[in-house]
Amino acid sequence: xxxRRIALLALLLVPGxxxxxxxxxxxxxxxxxxxxxxxxxxxxxxxxxGKPWTSGRFGxxxxxxxxxxxxxxxxxxxxxxxxxxxxxxxxxxxGVVAYVNTKPSLSNYGNYVVxxxxxxxxxxxxxxxxxxxxxxxxxxxxxxxxxDVLGVMGRTSNTRQRITTDRAHLHFEILxxxxxxxxxxxxxxxxxxxxxxxxxxxxxxxxxxPVEVYRIQAKVGADYDLVxxxxxxxxxxxxxxxQPNPDWVRRNRGxxxxxxxxxxxxxxxxxxxLGFNGxxxxxxxxxxxxxxxxxxxxxxxxxxxxxxxxxxxxxxVRREESWELTNKGSQLLELLSY
Numbered sequence: 001x002x003x004r005r006i007a008l009l010a011l012l013l014v015p016g017x018x019x020x021x022x023x024x025x026x027x028x029x030x031x032x033x034x035x036x037x038x039x040x041x042x043x044x045x046x047x048x049x050g051k052p053w054t055s056g057r058f059g060x061x062x063x064x065x066x067x068x069x070x071x072x073x074x075x076x077x078x079x080x081x082x083x084x085x086x087x088x089x090x091x092x093x094x095g096v097v098a099y100v101n102t103k104p105s106l107s108n109y110g111n112y113v114v115x116x117x118x119x120x121x122x123x124x125x126x127x128x129x130x131x132x133x134x135x136x137x138x139x140x141x142x143x144x145x146x147x148d149v150l151g152v153m154g155r156t157s158n159t160r161q162r163i164t165t166d167r168a169h170l171h172f173e174i175l176x177x178x179x180x181x182x183x184x185x186x187x188x189x190x191x192x193x194x195x196x197x198x199x200x201x202x203x204x205x206x207x208x209x210p211v212e213v214y215r216i217q218a219k220v221g222a223d224y225d226l227v228x229x230x231x232x233x234x235x236x237x238x239x240x241x242x243q244p245n246p247d248w249v250r251r252n253r254g255x256x257x258x259x260x261x262x263x264x265x266x267x268x269x270x271x272x273x274l275g276f277n278g279x280x281x282x283x284x285x286x287x288x289x290x291x292x293x294x295x296x297x298x299x300x301x302x303x304x305x306x307x308x309x310x311x312x313x314x315x316x317v318r319r320e321e322s323w324e325l326t327n328k329g330s331q332l333l334e335l336l337s338y
Contacts, residue, residue, distance in 0.1 A: 060312035071173030110156025121254025276310035
């Protein structure tokens with residue numbers, strides 16, 4: 001094994017070593033099976049009740065493909081005498097704690113921690129859920145380094161069907177946030193509905209597949225680029241935001257693609273590419289002249305193959321010969337342009 005390979009494995013697998021190298025993410029637990037040459041997936045993922053390990057992956061993996069699982073469910077390696085997991089959940093990248101929930105009754109994620117990161121001029125979040133406990137002193141604003149302990153893996157939640165001891169796991173997500181003013185939008189657009197988690201409401205956070213991130217990192221080494229990774233995710237659709245300075249664009253300048261005409265004539269709106277679950281992948285500015293005839297947010301194009309392969313996304317729907325935004329899709333555009 002050459003020195004580069006050794007350095008790469010150290011980055012991905014050894015807590016704390018990741019801060020020495022250029023790659024942004026390390027594994028959030030000591031379970032490394034997902035990167036084993038033989039695939040190791042059965043040793044890594046925890047499935048839902050009565051379902052195989054595949055239901056613990058990211059994407060349209062539940063309810064016959066119609067239910068989205070926004071992250072991955074990671075199997076523990078160590079347990080105490082009662083069978084409860086003792087694996088620490090570790091921060092995947094340098095960042096700052098953005099949100100902590102220690103009231104399991106308020107979320108099906110139970111106890112969980114969200115950490116904010118800046119990677120390749122993108123604002124990215126990682127989420128660590130179902131924790132048995134959050135480490136003392138962890139609160140919003142706490143600086144974190146890769147490998148720092150956030151809590152202990154567990155099975156807390158508020159779901160009617162409790163997570164049994166044998167299914168205890170860490171639910172882990174890599175996310176982008178639609179709008180940093182979500183709580184304000186929620187009060188205006190969803191009057192009378194509860195929002196127990198402020199800007200960290202689930203509607204405001206959209207994930208990418210963490211396993212793909214780690215596998216691509218393992219393949220390309222120090223050349224890994226998150227912007228390029230997002231750009232390689234299949235697009236569900238393109239949408240138009242009639243807003244010259246959207247919050248998402250301001251926070252994710254790395255995902256902006258050049259358009260000299262709009263930069264010269266003045267930016268009147270933005271064309272965004274969205275993944276199957278609505279996650280923005282990249283943004284291109286559009287000038288007023290380019291937007292002639294478009295007075296509002298709009299759906300521009302749809303990739304039917306991606307829509308068919310991901311029925312859990314529920315962002316667009318085909319009606320007769322045309323594609324339309326669903327209510328969920330329309331609300332997402334309103335939120336992105338708020």
